[in-house]
Amino acid sequence: MVDVTKKMSADRYIEIIDDMVKEKWLANHPFLDRLDRGEISREQVDKIAYQMMFYYNNTLRSLGSVIASNMDFPARHALMENMIDEETEERCGYAAHYVIALDFAVACGYNKAAIEEANTKEELRAHPQLEDALLELAGLGLNVNPVMAMTSGMVGGEAMLPDLYIRMVQAMKKHYDFTDRELDIFIVHIEGDIEHSNEGRKLIKQYAMTPEDRLAFYKICEYARDRLYEAWDGIFRSADLDLPQAVYPRQWAKAAE
Numbered sequence: 001m002v003d004v005t006k007k008m009s010a011d012r013y014i015e016i017i018d019d020m021v022k023e024k025w026l027a028n029h030p031f032l033d034r035l036d037r038g039e040i041s042r043e044q045v046d047k048i049a050y051q052m053m054f055y056y057n058n059t060l061r062s063l064g065s066v067i068a069s070n071m072d073f074p075a076r077h078a079l080m081e082n083m084i085d086e087e088t089e090e091r092c093g094y095a096a097h098y099v100i101a102l103d104f105a106v107a108c109g110y111n112k113a114a115i116e117e118a119n120t121k122e123e124l125r126a127h128p129q130l131e132d133a134l135l136e137l138a139g140l141g142l143n144v145n146p147v148m149a150m151t152s153g154m155v156g157g158e159a160m161l162p163d164l165y166i167r168m169v170q171a172m173k174k175h176y177d178f179t180d181r182e183l184d185i186f187i188v189h190i191e192g193d194i195e196h197s198n199e200g201r202k203l204i205k206q207y208a209m210t211p212e213d214r215l216a217f218y219k220i221c222e223y224a225r226d227r228l229y230e231a232w233d234g235i236f237r238s239a240d241l242d243l244p245q246a247v248y249p250r251q252w253a254k255a256a257e
Helices: 010-022 030-036 042-058 060-067 073-087 097-107 112-120 128-143 146-176 184-207 211-240 250-256
Strands: none
Touching (some): 010 184, 010 211, 030 146, 042 097, 042 112, 042 128, 042 211, 060 073, 060 128, 073 097, 073 184, 097 112, 097 184, 146 211
16 A cells, blocks of 8 residues: 555545556456356346346445535535436436436346335345445445545546446447447446546545545545445356346246246
């Protein structure tokens, strides 16, 4: 670990944070190599699609936990801008991102109403590693400085996603005949998460200026990076497992007949 308590410019500190995040880069996950080669079956794609329904419905919990804390206007404004992108059709996508994710599930053969019913009844459970990682991320906003928690999610988490989604979109179109519309949950995040991570870097300059704050943020950001990696690792691991699901794609039922 670089000594971030030494005197340095804000830009140099951000470079150190970016380098740390890249040490565990999601786009380098070995699952994506298999996906690129077309070694993942459609049934395995359907399994990770189910896990993603849990993921996209629960990632906002970390932002929700931050709302419970007091913040000054610039931080609160950044938070609300992020939530507008995630939860409305105003800017980043044609609907709330969970709704767009549901459309991907439909493309994988799931019934949208069945997914939503399972979700509202809290029956839409996922790989334990995914559940634990998202729960721990949500806890950041309640247990550490809320601005640092939010910023760690933007720089330690969202910054990793565009490269991940680019690889997923390319492989999904090449090997599994998904359309851009069906893959929009990934496509909208490519540009959106680049913007969010850049906004996070601006917040670093505003709120991590002292050596003590920089050291604290480094550790929080590293924690957020690790939890997000674990969440996606859980999604990808589910492809090779027969985990229980509250709902199944229609083609699985037909195959069983």
